[in-house]
Amino acid sequence: MITTDICIIGAGPVGLFAVFEAGLLKMRCHLIDYLPQVGGQLSEIYPQKPIYDIPGYPEVKAQELVDNLMDQIKPFKPTFTLGERVDHLAKQEDGSFIITTNDKTQVHAQVIVIAGGLGVFEPRKPALENLEAFEGKGVTYMVKNPETFRDKNVVLAGGGDSALDWTIYLAKIAKRVTLVHRNETFRGAPDSAAKVFDLASNGKIDLILSANLKEISGNGKLETVTLETKNKEELNLEADYLIPLFGLSPKLGPIADWGLNIDKSAIEVDTRDYSTGVDRIYAIGDINTYPGKLKLILCGFHEAAIMMHSAFKYVYPDQKLSFKYTTVNGVNAF
Ligand SMILES: Cc1cc2nc3c(=O)[nH]c(=O)nc-3n(C[C@H](O)[C@H](O)[C@H](O)COP(=O)(O)OP(=O)(O)OC[C@H]3O[C@@H](n4cnc5c(N)ncnc54)[C@H](O)[C@@H]3O)c2cc1C
Secondary structure, eight states: EEEEEEEEEESHHHHHHHHHHHHHOOOOEEESSSSSSSSHHHTTOOTTTTOOOBTTSEEEEHHHHHHHHHHHHHGGGOOOSSSOOEEEEOOOOOEEEEEEETOOEEEEEEEEEETTTTTTTEEEOOOTTTTHHHHHBOOSSSSSSSSGGGEEEEEESSHHHHHHHHHHTTTTSSEEEEEESSSOOOOOOOHHHHHHHHHHHHHHHHHEEEEEEEEESSSSSOEEEEEEEEHHHHHEEEOOOOEEOOEEEEEOOOGSSSSSOOOTEEEEEETTTTTSSSSEEHHHHHHHHTTOOOOOOOHHHHHHHHHHHHHHHHHHHOOOOOOOHHHHHHHOOO
């Protein structure tokens, strides 16, 4: 079991900055995110898009902001569980919580901060009859650890940036990579599409266009992926892994069942400290709602600062908190 002062659900920009605000008050954080990387919407949806409304940055690329936030919180040594979804929350007799993820990781924390943004980004799944039977047995929707695919036959499906990027990456380590796409052209970055066409023409990958996934089969684990081409021909591919990358759609997910006040998929909070009405549970960033709420990164940063000052009383019940600027205390590492 992981033990921490504050467990932050969601490692988007707001969850990350909350670590800094907690660290200034000597509170340790553990973050959990369903995505395999930190950065939330910024890293997942628009890493190369410039952002113009972060104070002090006339322009910053989304991924650069995430990288800078990671640098900023480094002194406070946050710990992470990535690629896992928080499913369950159990209140303990002393008021603290035990959180459990879908992979059964458990975190014990005095305070829970929900910085879950738009919710869990659930993968869009292909319509294959026996898909669920092969999930975790060859079918996977994200690349958590590329080494899993070393020397394996991997079939990727999709036409966006993730499908292109992972095809390029896995071509270097897999035994054979096949990319299947239902169209002739790609939605992803033209530069990446050009690299994929190059790899195919040099025989480094197999590229099968205008084809759809039709069937998967195997004995206890995935062995064959069957495709259907636009001419209704069937193709059988030997496969250890199938990675359908058809995009992600956000859902509030399990958080909706935790007894919080939910209004249109957002958690209602008290703007004095962004508490949820359930003792020791706070909600900050895009996931919360209150009169006048703006879904902006800088608003989430503000909420994180106020919220952590309120949470201090649960972590240090015997201490009185007095407000100080960072110039007085400095950023003291743990
Ligand atoms: C195209 C686009 C452009 C934008 N441009 C700007 C801009 O220029 N300026 C600006 O200020 N804002 C912009 N925004 C909005 C900005 O991205 C959001 O306000 C910001 O991402 C909110 O941060 P967050 O940390 O609250 O949530 P997110 O970034 O959504 O992160 C939340 C994280 O929580 C995780 N999560 C949720 N539930 C669970 C669970 N149960 N278990 C585990 N993990 C969970 C998710 O996987 C996600 O990674 C833009 C948004 C989009 C889509």
